[in-house]
Amino acid sequence: MSIIPEIRGPRDPFLLRRGVADIIVEHELIERLESGEQLRLKQGFDPTRPDLTLGHAVGLRKLRQFQALGHRVILIVGDWTAQIGDPSGRSEGRTMLTAEEVHANAQTYLEQFFRVVDRELTDVVFQSEWFGRFGLADVLQLTARFTVAQMLEREDFAQRMERHNPIGVVELLYPLLQAYDSVAIRADVEFGGTDQRFNILTGRELQRMVGQRPQQAFLVKILVGLDGHQKMSKSLGNYIALTTPPYDMYGKIMSLPDAAMADYFECLTNVPDAELAEMLGAIARGEVNPMLVKKRLAREIVSVFYDEAAAATAEEEWTRVFQRREPPTEEPVCAIPSSVERMPAVDLLVHCKLAASKSDARRVIQQGGFSVNGLRVSDPKAEIELREGTRLQVGALRRCRITRS
């Protein structure tokens, strides 16, 4: 299966509706799409958080759909705005990144980005191309165009003002710099989640002020995380990384609450609307076991980001382990010298490569994700007795069997 379905033209409902929250202004966008002109699709990226999740993939798949019609993605690496950090919903005190950190993050990001977006139809540009030589005079001109009240209309700013939470003066500059990006690259359409509405419209406004044709805002839905309620995000820990291997991705999707299935189908799969409506209807009427539908969802998503073979293998393995309760295929083993009788849980996870670090191990244990022979161990300092064949499991996906040597 392809990363996106076939797009049949500018008015294809899959393009304009699936996973889409709002288009401002839709009829203008359609006119542009039908004009035959190659559009410049703006996508910003804040290199403070290089790891992409399936939440980001919703927008990236949209970019890919537009590319299918021949349009060009301009990916802006926000090496300047990253130094501020998009203030949305966070408290004061974020430290600014160094230029080196920003560039390293950008490389990591790009590798993931091009898993979804077509590299051939993408230009990668850094904000430093224009902000590197942005002087005080430019700042004064830019900031003279907007009022404090306009900025404070942004929902998160308004809330923070009301709650007397501090807003740095620098944070007011964030939307303005992002807006200026649109001018710098002469964007035709800017993409973002609904939480980007204000910033994107500010760009539209600024373009109009400087005499450019104002960009369209293409706002995609925000995907909920594994908890089924909050926005999928790295910082909340409720995410599936874009680089998650097929079997792990499959398993994580199977852990989703049933209520989240519809959104995931809509935003991440190519399953046609009609078929989708039918499946969801069948669940609602109790005619089908939701787990079967969820397996379909997991298979579809793995197919999109990998391929159908990978999806089939993942499903087979998951079914064996979690439905038929059989031991996993090729169960990994971890050798421990016979002289060692016990080991603190934290050290054990690191030794057996079930955790990347002690702190990683500690967290997963405290979150209840570690079990020994099927029994949960939630104290990171617990001394684990080591016997031949002891089964360790971390989350749904990482496991091993101990052998003595």
Place this chain on the structure above:
Amino acid sequence: MSIIPEIRGPRDPFLLRRGVADIIVEHELIERLESGEQLRLKQGFDPTRPDLTLGHAVGLRKLRQFQALGHRVILIVGDWTAQIGDPSGRSEGRTMLTAEEVHANAQTYLEQFFRVVDRELTDVVFQSEWFGRFGLADVLQLTARFTVAQMLEREDFAQRMERHNPIGVVELLYPLLQAYDSVAIRADVEFGGTDQRFNILTGRELQRMVGQRPQQAFLVKILVGLDGHQKMSKSLGNYIALTTPPYDMYGKIMSLPDAAMADYFECLTNVPDAELAEMLGAIARGEVNPMLVKKRLAREIVSVFYDEAAAATAEEEWTRVFQRREPPTEEPVCAIPSSVERMPAVDLLVHCKLAASKSDARRVIQQGGFSVNGLRVSDPKAEIELREGTRLQVGALRRCRITRS
């Protein structure tokens, strides 16, 4: 008489009290003054309004008093902040000045400034020395140090927010740039009117943040204008320019309301406190005609900004014209061809050089400032009969006698 009286040392009450509204922090300032160190006295100047008035002179005389103790004035030409314009109490939409306008204004300003301040103990610096190479990174660092709420505490911002009058984002930068000036020149004391309290304290704060010894704020009283109520200001038209010639300066001071005399004595003359208290007490007890005291005031002020001889001449002339009702000395004449029998008031004023332009003439007539042979004419279109010897007068100071030719 000198521009300032003799200053007897760091604790001289004339230095620390006369015309002073507030010193923050007074004991720190005295310590610095007594340390023997040469202090760097910061005075900013916004070259949008090059004309200095007696209102500005209050602060300039303070600078001169500090110079008398050997301290050094650093005059900052705000060629960058002028491009924003101090937003205090004005509505949106001020157009930014060009660099050329700023520099021309600065020259005009300096000529006036050095009428009061000692040129030898003054360094003139332009903000462009540091803001010319101020990049976006500097702006981000600076603006990250202050919150929007802190800025909106400034009284005029708070009022405008409350009244829903727009505040440009750029205006929030004004106090920050002015604060940065203090860092750039390592100011020890910043001088300003009480309306500069916020900006000066922001400078103090920023210096502390970057590890500099925080400057002291030396706040002088704000002088009322000729109306006796509002701040003396060019834009309100209630001002006496620093360059006003002696006789005109004398006359304008004589037009002050009695109630304003005490402030003018305090802020602009060297009359000792005790003598001042005595005079004002005598007025209050009805023991002296206030006009006599006002003549003393006018004489003192002209003596400060010119000299005693100029003051005496001005007083003599004013007394002749306004008390003895005699014709002014060397009354100027204006020749008008005999063939012209009448002329509209507006044209007449322009022709006789009593007004700079028709619009100037129209305004002064409408304001009741024009009289013909002692009778007010307030209709700019009035046809004035022209006879040999007809006396025209505009305000207290401009007059002429008509001759036919």
